[in-house]
Amino acid sequence: MQAPNVSQIEEGLKSELRKKGIVVATLEDLYNWGRRSSIWPLQFGLACCAIEMIATACARYDIGRFGAELFRASPRQADLMIIAGTVTKKMAPQIVRLYNQMPEPKYVITMGACSIAGGPFIDGYNVLKGMDRFIPIDVHLPGCPPRPEALLWGLTQLQKKIDSQEIEKAEWYQKGLKREYPIPEFGPKGLIPKFNPEIWRPETASRRRERYGDPILTGKKTAAPQFETFGDTQTKVGTV
Amino acid sequence: MNPQDVKAKLEAQFPAIEIKIVNQGLAIKPEDLRRVAEFLKESDEFKMNYLSCITAVDYLDSLESVYNLYSVDKRIGPIFLKVRVPRSNPKIPSLFDLYRGAEYQEREAYDMMGIVYEGHPDLRRIFMWEGFEGHPLRKDYIPEDEDVLEWQDVEWLERHGVKVPEEYKEFARQLKESGKEARAERPKAAAE
Numbered sequence: 155m156q157a158p159n160v161s162q163i164e165e166g167l168k169s170e171l172r173k174k175g176i177v178v179a180t181l182e183d184l185y186n187w188g189r190r191s192s193i194w195p196l197q198f199g200l201a202c203c204a205i206e207m208i209a210t211a212c213a214r215y216d217i218g219r220f221g222a223e224l225f226r227a228s229p230r231q232a233d234l235m236i237i238a239g240t241v242t243k244k245m246a247p248q249i250v251r252l253y254n255q256m257p258e259p260k261y262v263i264t265m266g267a268c269s270i271a272g273g274p275f276i277d278g279y280n281v282l283k284g285m286d287r288f289i290p291i292d293v294h295l296p297g298c299p300p301r302p303e304a305l306l307w308g309l310t311q312l313q314k315k316i317d318s319q320e321i322e323k324a325e326w327y328q329k330g331l332k333r334e335y336p337i338p339e340f341g342p343k344g345l346i347p348k349f350n351p352e353i354w355r356p357e358t359a360s361r362r363r364e365r366y367g368d369p370i371l372t373g374k375k376t377a378a379p380q381f382e383t384f385g386d387t388q389t390k391v392g393t394v
Numbered sequence: 395m396n397p398q399d400v401k402a403k404l405e406a407q408f409p410a411i412e413i414k415i416v417n418q419g420l421a422i423k424p425e426d427l428r429r430v431a432e433f434l435k436e437s438d439e440f441k442m443n444y445l446s447c448i449t450a451v452d453y454l455d456s457l458e459s460v461y462n463l464y465s466v467d468k469r470i471g472p473i474f475l476k477v478r479v480p481r482s483n484p485k486i487p488s489l490f491d492l493y494r495g496a497e498y499q500e501r502e503a504y505d506m507m508g509i510v511y512e513g514h515p516d517l518r519r520i521f522m523w524e525g526f527e528g529h530p531l532r533k534d535y536i537p538e539d540e541d542v543l544e545w546q547d548v549e550w551l552e553r554h555g556v557k558v559p560e561e562y563k564e565f566a567r568q569l570k571e572s573g574k575e576a577r578a579e580r581p582k583a584a585a586e
Contacts, residue, residue, distance in 0.1 A: 343537075370582050
């Protein structure tokens with residue numbers, strides 16, 4: 155994260171002026187204050203994390219306190235994409251497409267273990283192992299699922315990031331910005347491509363293996379219930 | 395409902411049929427499935443008018459389809475019918491015209507396990523996409539290794555204007571030349 159913007163105006167002078175009803179601020183402060191206080195998320199949920207996201211938007215936790223209560227149904231009107239839940243390989247192309255359709259500046263929060271790295275489905279055949287394989291992510295929010303407080307924390311982290319951005323250096327005002335990514339396709343064994351090397355690259359050493367060692371099948375194998383072949387029918391059966 | 399009673403009644407109705415009791419289920423031959431299900435559904439004694447679930451089991455050398463039948467009218471059930479077929483030729487007659495609810499369940503069992511239900515009007519994949527190869531819930535299915543780019547991925551990325559690092563490209567080329575596929579490692583069995 156970048157260093158937060160620090161005002162060049164003397165604090166004493168500032169407070170003296172404030173007593174007279176004059177507020178001194180930079181344009182950047184106002185600009186970022188406006189942007190971070192009205193983040194409009196894209197309204198979509200994929201799995202159980204979406205339930206926590208809904209709870210965050212409801213009265214008890216009230217995401218409206220942070221100005222992000224306006225969930226938009228269209229990506230054209232959204233600033234923030236909260237990827238709340240398991241991203242299956244069948245859903246991944248649609249998420250990349252939604253990201254491409256969002257206007258600049260756009261931010262992404264991955265919520266929960268599944269959208270960060272596959273979560274409990276990491277050894278499966280159908281779940282994408284992390285949404286950062288195809289689009290850049292601003293805030294990773296761990297938990298399974300994260301509590302509403304955690305989502306609010308993630309949102310304030312994102313607000314800090316927005317506060318630290320400068321208009322002159324903002325990447326969405328620069329020339330040659332490329333924030334649309336190719337949409338993966340369905341292949342015979344999974345998605346083609348498996349990841350976008352411009353955004354994400356696999357670790358050279360497996361951290362999971364370093365920490366937990368080789369995966370081992372525990373649990374005992376239970377033998378199949380035996381029943382003998384029926385006469386001369388081709389229903390040949392046996393045991394495992 | 396006691397499976398012994400059901401077995402006795404079915405044997406009284408169809409003397410030529412072979413039935414075995416496995417756990418709480420009735421194991422029958424695939425060619426008998428249609429008439430047994432029809433009898434259980436139509437007879438006044440059972441009226442099994444609700445097929446709640448069709449599941450499939452992989453026993454490595456054979457595949458099994460399990461049918462859970464209930465009677466909503468008489469409030470009895472479940473009766474489990476088990477049909478086991480060899481892995482090389484997994485064909486079971488469809489129950490679509492007896493129970494409409496069998497349509498999606500049979501499609502699911504076909505998608506995940508590869509059991510072919512003969513007579514199903516629209517037997518195609520339901521969860522995985524068209525063009526997916528293999529049946530992922532079979533025990534011998536190994537998913538792909540997702541941290542390795544294969545040659546088709548490299549070609550796709552370059553077609554879409556993404557720069558692929560040389561080392562990935564080189565690895566994919568070697569993989570292609572050796573004729574191997576990048577598959578995930580299977581976990582080891584625990585030492586006894």
